[in-house]
Amino acid sequence: MKKYLGIIIMTAAFCFSLNTLASKWNIYASVNTAPQVAQGEKNPGSGLLEISSDGKTVKNLCFDNISAGAVVVYPDGNKNLIYIATHDGVFVSRNNGKHWRYPTDNTVTEVNEITTDSKDPSIVYFGTSYGLYKGTDLCEKYKQLTDRYVSALLLDSSDQNTIFLGQDNGFFISHDDGNTFNKVLDYYINSVAQDPKNPEKMYLGTEDNGVFISNDHGKTWKNCSGIAAKDAVYKFAIDKNNTNTVYAATCKQGVLKSVDGGKTWASSVKGLEKCFTIYSVIIDPDNANTVFAATTNGIYKSIDAGKTWSLFALKNSHVFNIEIK
């Protein structure tokens, strides 16, 4: 009996510690369109929403009517600095959303992508419908680097002067901080991702041709076969501990998953049937079996490594991007 009691206590302690761990992070969702809600029901609005790890508490960190496309939350490591890419420009808060500044002027519009320099979070790169920009001094100063629709953006984890850029007319790489770009691939690119353990291994999500993989730092690319060879792929999530596990958010095939570094893929749609599009996918940093998907119908959660999904938060909201911090 004592033996069983010990197991029970240990299990309870383990679960408690898991819960404690889980409660350390929140999900940050950029919401493009506020949902229709029933009368009397509270509308979470659109913009940047902070969702507790149990999905029960939702707090709007910005104005409740903005259309947020992408976010960078706390790139400084403190709970202060936030960038939001919006239809109307870049929003910046230095005090965790208490006060916002909108440093870009009327020339900057339709910001679709945003990312920060890993060493200096006051440096920001953002992609708009009219080109790529680099902002410094928390975006108080900015300059235009390209002049075409930006659909994907990534700073190289191994070299901050290297920028990977996806456009409607191809995939481009710059090795001089955006001064010049070379076209590498002639497809409409929606997303680009890099293996966190091996920067040579990269993934591209395209508009019509599924997933491409590179093993030489983006120089050459090979199209995946089967289910991952078609449709639009919007975002990737790579398991930081086991980088052979990769998830891909797609337009019409739910979430794709590979457990062999992109060689083979399987589609997971069980529970996601109501979602027209999966915009983004992200892995719980503490538990690789828990995965979240940002969809046209809210945020969905899987606790079995993507096999099945259920609604987690923000029902009916168009959630473009999610971050866990």
Add this chain to the structure above:
Amino acid sequence: MKLFTILISVLISVSAVAGQSNFDYCRKTDMRKQKILELTAVKEYSGQRYYYSQIAAKLTLGQDVDKCRADFLYQIKHPTGNMFFGLPMMACYLYGYKYWDEEINDAVKNVWRTYLPGRGDTENHWLLHYGAQLLAAQQWPDKTDKEWANGKTTEENYKDAYDYINKWIDWTTTIGTGEFDSPTYLQTYAGALLVLYDFVKDSYLKQRIKMILDWTLADYAIDYLGGAYTGGHSRVYDRDILHPGREGGDVFGYIYFGDASLPVDCPELGFAVYASMSSYNMPQIIKEIATDRSKPYMAYERRRVRNIIRYSDIKNPPVYKTNYMSKHFSIGCLDGGMQQPIQIHTWGITYLYDKGSKFNEIFSIHSDYSEKELAMFFPEKAKTLVTRVVGGNKGTYNKPYKWSGGSFYERTFQYKNTIILLYDISDKAFFKHIDYHFPKDLLKREDDKNGWIFCQGGEDTYIAIRPFKKGEWSEEETCFRYRSPYQQNGLIATAFEASDFKSWEDFKTKLSATEVDTSKLDDDVEVTYTTLDGITLKFQYPDKRFINGKPYSMKTMPLFKSPYLNGNNGVLNMSYGKKTMTLDFNKNEIINKVSK
């Protein structure tokens, strides 16, 4: 002394031209303005609260002051509407200023701290947004960055708005607007500009706003026919096509041109009511251009495509509008490729009936839609766009029966009162039929054995339509639909004053005898037509046009070209009779002249 006398003489002669000296016109315009004011004040609204422009109208009339105050305060404290919020709100505040107290003043000032209106994504949205921002920044120059929701200083907000408005004026007067000639959105532009004209303090910008208002109304006037905004339109809703004359823009024709009755059901008055409150007086030469249809004329315009963001290396290709204006009808079209996906109206024959008190339109459409088409203009993920657009207020976008919208596969060629349309519809297109819209109010509509469809619009207009491929008729509530399900397709459309012919039979006989060669339609998408006055038009899809064997190109078309309006590179010359008026945006000046 002599110099002084000359100066006074010049001033008198100029003011006689520019100063709306026609007392009768001014008096009647004032009566129409008053009518709109009163109608706006009493107009029933689905909500229980008065809306912003209604409050402004009521206060101008001194009505229901307490309720106006309460409703205004409530709405400021519960702001909604994004780009449609700021300008009506500031207009209400400024036109009703004498009624407000400290609580209202503080609430209006404070709303710019607590509410961040979205900027929207079209030209009219941005003009409204930055117009409101400019007025607010001007009103409270001492506001700090903590008092603006966007965290900018008043100076920054003012500059951003000031720069944008000037930039928009520059675009309009050099490469043309993207939202041109819209019966719907004319109201937004004219309404916003009227408010800005009244309240902008910067003298340079105020002058530019006066000039761009004149420009906008002149642009309307040249295509205006008895209450109708005719020819191709950049944006129009199905409802306006099926029930013409009910759009907010039409009210400006009623107020300023005065030759048409008040639009049916008195539609949206929210922006037109500013014409009733504004100190702006439209130069009378514009009214004369709008209403003199004693001689037919051609009007050419160059505008631009809405910003293309994907699938193109060119951001704003030109759009060419051609319009033949006659006493009782107009026939006009657009060309230039894909211009707007959802609401473009490519061509039409507008005819007056019921003694000129009503009008309606014959036109055709290829009901095209696609992700790519939308993705050219909207930034969201391409594959999600159709669902999003259809789920919004553009629900007919992907419907096979829609009456507005663009097509990749449609091109036009107009020579005087004749248009040739060609369609070369791809196998990839969702729908492969052409729909023709024939209103039920046509006095006559006859299918001819030679393939023509002859129509009479009102007492005075004879219309001939020649589909290149056969179709089938169906009857709908307000029109007859002729659907032709062929991919290489097209038509000839031509219209005449009935008085040009001895009789209806004479008209049909003569048109039947004109030569139409469609033998190369299926292979080369080419047709040749010899008009009634012997001009041979050859058109090969998409861009080979010949008039009597000579190539015809629109590439050198200026912003305006017609007997009344000629303009390019920031200058618009208006002329009517002996009068001329020049809007010179390069020098920021208006020059009026009367020739001897």
